[in-house]
Every structure is written in C-alpha cells, then in structure tokens.
Amino acid sequence: MTGPIVVGVDGSGRSLRALIWAVHEAASRGRALRIVHVLSPAHEYAVTAEGHAGELGQRDKGVVAEATMIAEEAHPDLKVTSALPTGAPPAALLSESEHAHTLVVGTRGTGGFGSLLLGSVALQVVGHAACPVVVVNQLTTGHNRIVVGTDGSAHSDAALAYAFEQASLRGIPLQAVHAWIRPGLHAMTTGGALDEAATRHREDLAKWLAPLARRYPEVEVVKDLPEEDPMLALARASDRADLLVVGSRGRGGFRGLALGSVSHQLLQFSQCPLAVVRPHPAPRSD
Structure with a gap:
C-alpha cells in the first residue's frame, strides 16, 4: 500500500479525534497526511445565494484550515495537503481510498462523514474502500496492545497482516482472538x-x-x-486495546456482501479505534 493517510473532517468533536489519530499514524509511518472535507451537492446551489455563499465557503475553508493547523502544530515536519470535493461522502471517500494508504473517519459528526458511518454509508465506505479504513469512536492510549480478530478467511488474513504491522510499528504485543462456538451449537456438548x-x-x-x-x-x-460469539469477544477485548483490527467479512459472510455482521456491529460497539481491512485485489493480467 502506498499513498498518504487520508482523514475525513467535518468540524465535529469526533472528527477531531479521527484527525488526531490520523496525524499520529502519518507521523509514525513517515507518510503525508491528506485532509478531506466533503461539500454537500446542495452546496453548489447554495453558493448562488447572495450572502449565504460566503458564509458556507468561509466555514468549509475554516474546517480545513483548523485541521491543517492542528496537524502542523502536532508534527511540524509532517507534509499536509487538503481537498474540498463536492458530492456524496461515500463516493468522495471511495475515490480518495484509491490512492490512500489508510482512510480515517469518525463515527459521528455534524452531518458529514461520521453521522452516516453507522448507516448505509458504512457498508459502502468500510466494505468497499481500496485501502484499510480506521473508524475512530474514541481515542485510547496506554493499553499497549493491538487486538485482531481471525477466522482463517482471506479477509481475516489481511487483518492479521495489518495488525502485525501495527504491533511491530508501535513495539507492543498483539492479541489474536479466535472466538468459536461448541460443535452443533449444543451447550451440553462435552467430553x-x-x-x-x-x-x-x-x-x-x-x-x-x-x-x-x-x-x-x-x-x-x-x-x-474464547468460547463465545465473535462480536462479543472482540467488543470485550477492545476495552483493553489501543486498536482493534478485523476483516471486512469472514467465513460467515455471503458472497458479495459488503460488510460482515461482526465488523458491522463493531462499528458501534468497539471501545477503541477500529481498523477494517479487505484483501488486496488480485493483479490484473492485461
């Protein structure tokens, strides 16, 4: 994976937490940071209204300017670029993911990235992004542990590779969680x-x-x-982790499903930043 660390911002507090995570990730990897604030399609019509256009433009520029200032103050040597594309957030984010190392977003916002991430946009962005997506619900530090969920699927293998890289980069242990249920789902299965x-x-x-x-x-x-439901096991483990890593779907997913049920639920229940990773596409032969 090449390219910058891309973060979506909208001026909200949760967007700020995503920005902080992205800044430190870019600095630790020696990569550039790209700050993206998506303008609503309605903005194209609003700019024709006298007076209102200037107000919208100033606010949007202010969101990006503030995010840039925060990043540069935290890491003066960090290369920071920005963009204000117009359109639907999923399309803009997916386009950015084509050239990004990692895409970082918050879980809720002021109507931009985060507020949509718990709905249908999550299935489009997290499930179809061309790079790993990190969803920042809250910032956690000091646990000194990366947690990864694994089940042997191709998506799980991609998550493992990302998690090992993160643990190596940070110099902290990796907790590999493989939750399973008793044969035949019978609680009385013994011996x-x-x-x-x-x-x-x-x-x-x-x-x-x-x-x-x-x-x-x-x-x-x-x-x-653990002998329990994978989502419950991973949600519990996330309470003691600095980052939780999962594949976008596992063995239980249906062919073509954008996002597995476990990763979808963890968007809401993870107690630390959640990285959702998809396998690299096979190289084209033409």
Missing part, C-alpha cells in the same frame, strides 16, 4: 467432542499466525480462543 474441537481451533490459530510470526519475530503474540 471428547469438545476437547477435539478446542484442539482443532488451537491448531488452526497457530497455523494462521505462523507465517506472520516468522516475519515479525519481535512481536509478542497472545493467543486468545
């Missing part, structure tokens, strides 16, 4: 069948982690195999 299932899941997790553990030997890996 040999249960032991066999538990062993199989432990072996699967070790197999999924092995290639990346060899690539990042400096990363301490904590294996976590």
